[in-house]
Amino acid sequence: MNPNPSSRELSVIVGSLDAAGSLRECLTALAASCEGIDAEILVADASADESVHEARAAFPELRVLSLPTGTLVPALWGAGLREARGRVVAFTIGQCVVERGWARALLDGIRSGAAGVGGRLDVRHGTKATGRATFYLRYSAWLSMPDGPVQEIAGDNAAYDHESLRAVRDASAAPFWEVESHARLRALGRTLVVHPAATAWFTDDTALGVMAARRFAHGRHSGSFRVRSGIRTRWQMVLGAPLVPLVLLARVGRRVLRARGHVQGFVTSLGAFLVLACAWAAGEAVGGLTAGEDMREALRST
Structure with a gap:
């Protein structure tokens, strides 16, 4: 190396x-x-x-x-x-x-x-x-x-x-x-x-649209990895995608409730959170469906 x-x-x-x-x-x-x-x-x-x-x-x-x-x-x-x-x-x-x-x-x-x-x-x-x-x-x-x-x-x-x-x-x-x-x-x-x-x-000041595109790309890799590793089937990834944002919301919400001083910061960012969660879910579905194809490692952020 x-x-x-x-x-x-x-x-x-x-x-x-x-x-x-x-x-x-x-x-x-x-x-x-x-x-x-x-x-x-x-x-x-x-x-x-x-x-x-x-x-x-x-x-x-x-x-x-x-x-x-x-x-x-x-x-x-x-x-x-x-x-x-x-x-x-x-x-x-x-x-x-x-x-x-x-x-x-x-x-x-x-x-x-x-x-x-x-x-x-x-x-x-x-x-x-x-x-x-x-x-x-x-x-x-x-x-x-x-x-x-x-x-x-x-x-x-x-x-x-x-x-x-x-x-x-x-x-x-x-x-x-x-x-x-x-x-x-x-x-x-x-x-x-x-x-x-x-x-x-x-901290991060990246625009929401750019961050959503990055979450989609990372989600795509995650979906591909899950299928290639045998954790999920292609169709489990696709059919389960609509539920993913709600699952993420519930999971993160529980963590925030257990941590001190974060409830307000989380609640006031929920709109952006759901956009990013949906982008991740869509990426996982696409990655699961196309698992095995080369993933695009470069993403235009502008």
Whole structure:
């Protein structure tokens, strides 16, 4: 994958997709968190704006990879992973700001023997309705996730033993879809854990239409994966699609009720949430029906 794949202690791969409002703060927080660690920060960028060029000027030590505009985050992560030189590889996105102890917490989790270590996610105060809807749809499971061994961790706030990832990936240049890698790690008897000191804070100002298109694309991959893995049949995915938004609404609603301070933020983003949930459901149906076809990894966001 890399001629000298383990020359650093930690590689942090940042998927940057139209994160102009938060990328600089994201990188500032990462730099502070990695202080005193033999770490590298790679930004895999597919933005339509100039945010990555501004970031490069502010952080000259960054390694920047430029991909076609609108490339989905898993493909950005995959490109970064191919170039990563760390013994441990961490993933995040330009819309997340980590706490100062984040990097050391993830490294501690890997040293304890886990193949993957994740942290909780929360939404930043002042995030607009579409950003909040995106957060609750994607990350509500990690609002109050217990510490210790778990079945899943959020790929947007996670680190992995690099050798373990090599053992479960089919190709070095392939997109990194964490759910598939987690399933393969579990099949090998490896452990995923949540660390209490690895929290990240999310915000996003992406337009609703653009975010819906991305949710459709991610849903399409999920539907294809479920059919290819034998979890569902093609027609189960198609016929069940109309129920998916309601199932997601009920599931996320229960999580929000258990978490402190989130009910108002969720209720006031319900319109956007349902749009994104419907886009996800439609994508899953299409992905299930066309499972086996090559998925489009690049998506125009404008």
